[in-house]
Amino acid sequence: MLVPDRMKKIYENTIKSVGPMAKEFFSEKMLILFGDSAPDELKDYCFVIDVVEVKEEIQAGDVLYIDDEKFTITSVGDVVCQNLSRLGHITLKFDGSTNPQLLGTLHLEQKELPKIEAGTKLKIMKE
Numbered sequence: 001m002l003v004p005d006r007m008k009k010i011y012e013n014t015i016k017s018v019g020p021m022a023k024e025f026f027s028e029k030m031l032i033l034f035g036d037s038a039p040d041e042l043k044d045y046c047f048v049i050d051v052v053e054v055k056e057e058i059q060a061g062d063v064l065y066i067d068d069e070k071f072t073i074t075s076v077g078d079v080v081c082q083n084l085s086r087l088g089h090i091t092l093k094f095d096g097s098t099n100p101q102l103l104g105t106l107h108l109e110q111k112e113l114p115k116i117e118a119g120t121k122l123k124i125m126k127e
Contacts, residue, residue, distance in 0.1 A: 006127060007063070007125040007126065007127050008056070008125065008126045008127075009055070009123060009124075009125055010054060010055045010056040010058065010062070010124050010125065010126050011052065011054045011055065011058070011084065011122070011123065011124035012052065012121070012122065012123045012124075013049045013050060013052050013088075013121075013122045013123075014049065014050070014119065014120065014121050014122065015047050015048070015049060015116060015117065015118055015119065015120040015121075015122070016036075016048045016049060016050065016118060017047075017048045017118050018047055018048070018116070018117055018118055019043050019044040019045050019046045019047070019048070020044050021044045021045045022044070022045055022046055022047050023116075024045065025045070026113055029093060029094040029095055029110070029113065030091055030092060030093040030094065030095075031047055031091070031092050031113070031116065032045055032046045032047065032089075032090075032091050032092075033046065033047050033049050033084075033088060033089060033090050033091075033092065033122075034046040034047070034048060034049070034087065034088055034089045035048070035049060035050065035051040035087050035088025035089060036048060036050070036051070036088075037051075037087060037088075038089070047116060048088075049088045049122070050088065051085070051086070051087065051088040052084075052085075052088070053085045054081045054084050054085045054124075056126060057081055058073065058076050058080055058081055058084075058106065058124055059073070059076060059126070060073055060074055060075050060076060060098070061073065061127070062124055062125065062126050062127075063124070063125045063126075063127070064092070064106070064108060064122065064123070064124050065121070065122070065123040065124075065125065066114050066116060066120060066121075066122060067114065067120055067121050069114045071094070071108040071109055071111060072108065072109045073106060073107070073108055073124075074096050074097060074098050074107045074108060074109055075097055075098050075099055075100045075107040076100060076106055076107070077090075077100040077101075077102055077103040077104050077105045077106065078100070078103045079103040079104050080100075080103075080104060080105070080106050083104045089104065090104050090105065090106050091104060091105045091106070092105075092106050092108060093105050093106070093107050093108065094107075094108045094109070094110055094111055094112075094113055095107060095108075095110055096108075096109050096110035
């Protein structure tokens with residue numbers, strides 16, 4: 001992935017597995033990330049990742065890369081950084097909202113969701 005030198009990486013992870021129902025939320029332009037500790041009743045609906053600490057607060061204007069596709073972050077729920085660092089659990093919503101609807105939701109510019117599968121790389125960058 002080519003990322004400009006002036007950008008600072010604040011989070012990086014890889015999708016480990018995809019629950020059989022995880023893509024059901026694509027029609028609502030959203031997906032759920034969860035670490036290995038996801039409860040069994042939720043794991044089928046999640047994209048499973050390792051729990052990795054966020055290096056710096058995520059803010060609107062930062063950029064999420066899904067593999068090589070860039071998505072500008074439009075708003076950040078109050079517990080996104082905490083939940084991502086402790087549980088690997090947040091919701092990504094591609095709706096362009098500038099006001100977070102839920103505490104654990106990371107809102108991104110309204111674009112079509114890319115192909116996401118085991119091995120997909122996630123990276124959050126700060127300019």
